[in-house]
Amino acid sequence: MFKVMSVSTSSVPRPESAAPSPPARLSALPALPRIARRGTPEGALPALALFVAVRFAGVLTVILTNALRGHPLVKTLAHSWDSRWYLHIAAQGYGHKIWITPQGAVQADWAFFPLYPGMIRALTTVLPLTPGQAALLISWICAGVAAYGVYAIGHLLYGRGVATALVALWAVMPHAVELTIAYTESLFAALAIWSLYHVLKRNWLWAGTLAALAGLARPSGFAIALAVSLAAAHEAWRRRGRVPVSLWAGAVLAPLGWLGYVLWVGSQTGNLLGGYFKVQSAWDSKFDFGVGSAKFVKSLLLHGGGVVYPMALVIVAAGVLLFALLCLERAPLALVVFAGVLILLVVGGSGSFSSKPRFLLPAFPLLIPMARALTRTWRVRPAHAVLVYGALTVVSLLFGAFLTAVAHSPL
Template sequence: MSTSSVPRPESPAKFTPDRPAVVRRPPAGLLPALALFTAVRLAGVAVVVVANHAMGHPLVKNLAHLWDARWYLHIAAHGYGDLITITRRGAVQTDWAFFPLYPGLVRALTTVLPLTPGKAALAVAWTAAVVAAWGVYRIGDHLYGRSVATALVALWAVLPQSVELTVAYTESLFSALAAWSLYCVLRGRWLWAGVLATLAGLSRPSGFAVAAAVLVAGAYEAVRRRGRVPAGLWAGCLLAPLGWLGYVLWVGQRTGSLLHGYFKVQSAWDSRFDFGRGSLLLLKSLLLHGGAFVYAASLVIVAVGILLFCLLCLDRAPLALVVFAGVLLLVVLGGSGSFSSKPRFLLPAFPLLIPLAQALVRSWRSRPAQAVVVLGALTAVSMLFGAYVVAVARSPL
């Protein structure tokens, strides 16, 4: 595996990592891909609107105030340290469990525009989703060409858990920062990769996956070059983990336990790394006693994610993409907490879709009708599953 790019089929080019950035026109297929992504996600919102109406739920409140979104909105309006809840088991849950970048952007938007926090949160999430799709396209186009890039964006838009891109959660923002940081790694723009990884680390707990990808890819590049690397590479690698580390240490300082404080805060939310014990117990329960549909669906999504990661490795994808997807998958498999939330944690792991995107393009070229049927079926499943979890099941996301 290598951090350098795989030549695209349409126009092979020599990789020049230290080439300065220049202003170029958008790639020819970018706008159609983004239009496709936007159309699919707007259709998803429309289906949620219908489901909300049928269930008697208000739309904006349902999309902007679900579960964790309420905590982000409270942080945006009042800052940290003001919201505490006590669970039925007596655990003290505080808002320090939530990273600051998303509520900070919501607060900034409400300051300059006449928007409620809920509408501002949706505006940030929806805008970030389009920026993320843009970054996903650029990675696919850079590595494999326009056709695979378009298929990659389309598949990411129709994931069953892609409804998370239309609620007031951090997945859109994290995905955008991760995609563009990884793109900068692939292009050898290490300083920008480090800056974006820092911001990704401020967006959510799994933000360290981007830092890990930058650090491992940077170390590989340094070894490949026998230490003769530009200063930007070292700077990018030093910057990459600072956002995540900075917030974790800040929480530790506030709690009086610098190194362990944040993890104690997360434990109150039943969020810890238990090496997969919780996941295995749920699997045993589902096999022996059955369970809610959303848990069975989550189990299928995670199992497919494992298979796709194996295919990604066999495809010899660039190291940065493999590390990023692998760390996110490890967090999902080894972390405790609500199993219905695990598909959401895998949503930013778009590199897992690369083997499927390549297969979809091959199918389109040989049997276009079959490719249309497959993509149409995935779209229908995505719409229905999204409406179900948001408006009907209302399970933890």
């Protein structure tokens, strides 16, 4: 459908436990010092083992599906859609590849943020790995690191039981397969989640540094930057200005990764402030206040859309509902801001609707209301909890395999 071109730089146009502590509340953020005195989260191993087992089963399901269809067994894990762009950037750098759409839009590799391909290149330099193998290794390790971060935050706020349920639910999101393919979601999630953990612990330098790195991983990196900066501003206001220098340093560091890359792309295109957004618009990626989403929903209701697109709509709608429930939980400010910005980008942004659920993968705070409900169900009717979780697991595995190995919709 697209014409692939490899060109030189000069030819590219420049254009949550049994006795849990209460959750931190938006209006009760001063209670956070008590929470912050907790040590390293305990009891994470069963939760992480479950996460690894579920996601490993997801990878095996994809491989089996490929085998049944006569396709290369792991190709769809390492060489699907955006993966090819990241691998090309890792090998050749920026400015060497474009796509030209039938409408004549020039889609340049500058739309892809540099941290993931840079890590791929670094890993292939020191280890005898192909770029695809390196990309998968990074994604799988980062998925585990992110899952531990989810547990750490859940344990910090709600105790062991909810933390375990939170990780378990994150493992079986319908599109969680995309945590284990050569995409940036695992890397971004690991950095953003641990940045949020350090916000809750008031380790502002760590929070800002990790947020800056997350801003080099994905365009949605400004969501974690905004979460860190607003949480720091709220803390400064609460203390009436008597704050450590590290707080201001973290707040300043947080947006630098995202902002730096955006300005670099602008300098390459000759339009410092608008160049990056022009590059993204060629990919039909822009914030249109939900006009594109409304058109998609109308078209889907009138004409249908297979499996992937209705499922995407259900996932996004569920995300909006879960965000409302998260606000009713009165979760910590940083978690609400982070999840809320990601929801806003998904609903208010244009682009292929089949990709939108992927953008919500890092938004694990949305699962907090479900995790607390699942924990309560486990205490009263454990068989019901197992049945519900089993059903969610089956859906996740089958949909993930279909999404990556069968469907032809953009991931």
